[in-house]
Amino acid sequence: MPTHSPATPFAMVALTIALVLACASAHAVPALRCVIDSTGETLTHDARITDNPYTVQPVSVNRHFRFKAVVVGDAQTGTVEHVQLYTRYQGARGPVLLHQVGYTRPVVSLSPQAPSLTGLQWVYSPERERQFQFECRWHEVQP
Numbered sequence: 829m830p831t832h833s834p835a836t837p838f839a840m841v842a843l844t845i846a847l848v849l850a851c852a853s854a855h856a857v858p859a860l861r862c863v864i865d866s867t868g869e870t871l872t873h874d875a876r877i878t879d880n881p882y883t884v885q886p887v888s889v890n891r892h893f894r895f896k897a898v899v900v901g902d903a904q905t906g907t908v909e910h911v912q913l914y915t916r917y918q919g920a921r922g923p924v925l926l927h928q929v930g931y932t933r934p935v936v937s938l939s940p941q942a943p944s945l946t947g948l949q950w951v952y953s954p955e956r957e958r959q960f961q962f963e964c965r966w967h968e969v970q971p
Contacts, residue, residue, distance in 0.1 A: 856968040857906040858936045860899050860945065862913075866890045866960035876969065877903040881912070892918055892958050893926075893951070903971060908936050911945065913964070917953045927951050936966050 860875040866889050873887050875897035886896035894916040901908040911934055915927040927949070934945055944965040952959045 857903055857971055858908065858938060858966045859969040860897055860911060860964050861967045862895070862897050862946075862962050862964040864889055864895060864960055864962045866893070867958075873897060874967075874969065875899045875911075875964075877901045877906070877908060879903070886914070886916070889960055890958075892953060892956075893960060894918065894923065895962065897964065906936070908934060910934070913946070915951045915962075917955070917958075919955055924954060926954070938966050938968050942966070 857877060859877070862873045862875065864871040864873060864887075869890065871887065871889060873895065875884070877899050878884060879900065879902065881898045881900050884896060884898045886894035889895050894914075896912075896914040896916075898912040898914075899908055900910050900912075909932075911931040913927070913929050914925065916923040917926050929946070929949075931945060942965070944963050946962070946964045948961055948963045950959060950961050
């Protein structure tokens with residue numbers, strides 16, 4: 829007849845930590861983190877999943893550009909339907925769309941070794957010799 833030894837305090841603590849981490853990661857959802865570099869200034873922008881893309885506001889990049897990342901999906905399940913990225917230049921006559929890209933049902937990988945969603949993108953202004961670069965990759969956030 830097999831005998832069972834009582835669990836050691838270390839094993840109980842390890843099990844408790846594992847359960848807490850499993851529960852925490854079960855509630856984490858993906859967000860799109862875009863790192864923007866313009867003239868040596870780095871800006872990090874996190875785009876969370878939304879079901880209403882019209883409420884997403886652009887961020888200012890050195891007063892000359894507006895960058896908008898829209899992640900549409902279900903925040904409860906962490907499902908991403910599509911991503912839209914927009915860059916506008918604030919010209920003398922108003923905003924000018926410079927760059928737009930969309931990803932339908934993108935692969936969401938939260939692994940640090942996973943390639944970025946966008947790769948490194950370069951955007952140039954139409955008027956002056958201004959530019960910026962951005963790259964977006966997935967990461968986990970708490971709801």
